[in-house]
Amino acid sequence: MTNEKTTRELVYETNRDVKWICKTLQRMEAQDEEFESRLRALEGWRAEKVGEEKRVSTISAGAGGVVGGVVAVIVRVLGGG
Numbered sequence: 001m002t003n004e005k006t007t008r009e010l011v012y013e014t015n016r017d018v019k020w021i022c023k024t025l026q027r028m029e030a031q032d033e034e035f036e037s038r039l040r041a042l043e044g045w046r047a048e049k050v051g052e053e054k055r056v057s058t059i060s061a062g063a064g065g066v067v068g069g070v071v072a073v074i075v076r077v078l079g080g081g
Helices: 007-077
Strands: none
Touching: none
């Protein structure tokens, strides 16, 4: 009595293992797709946030320039410069 498996048993076992590997790979690919989707959403949100910060900075710089111009005109009108 040997414990060696028959060719049929080996083929059956190999087939079962291949099916398990394929299912596992499919789950991994689905997780990768979900991760990529979440990562793209996060990158998009960050790009929007950076864009908003740049807009606020530009508006602030523009407002500062206008205020500086108004102050210069007032100083000149009042005879300070």
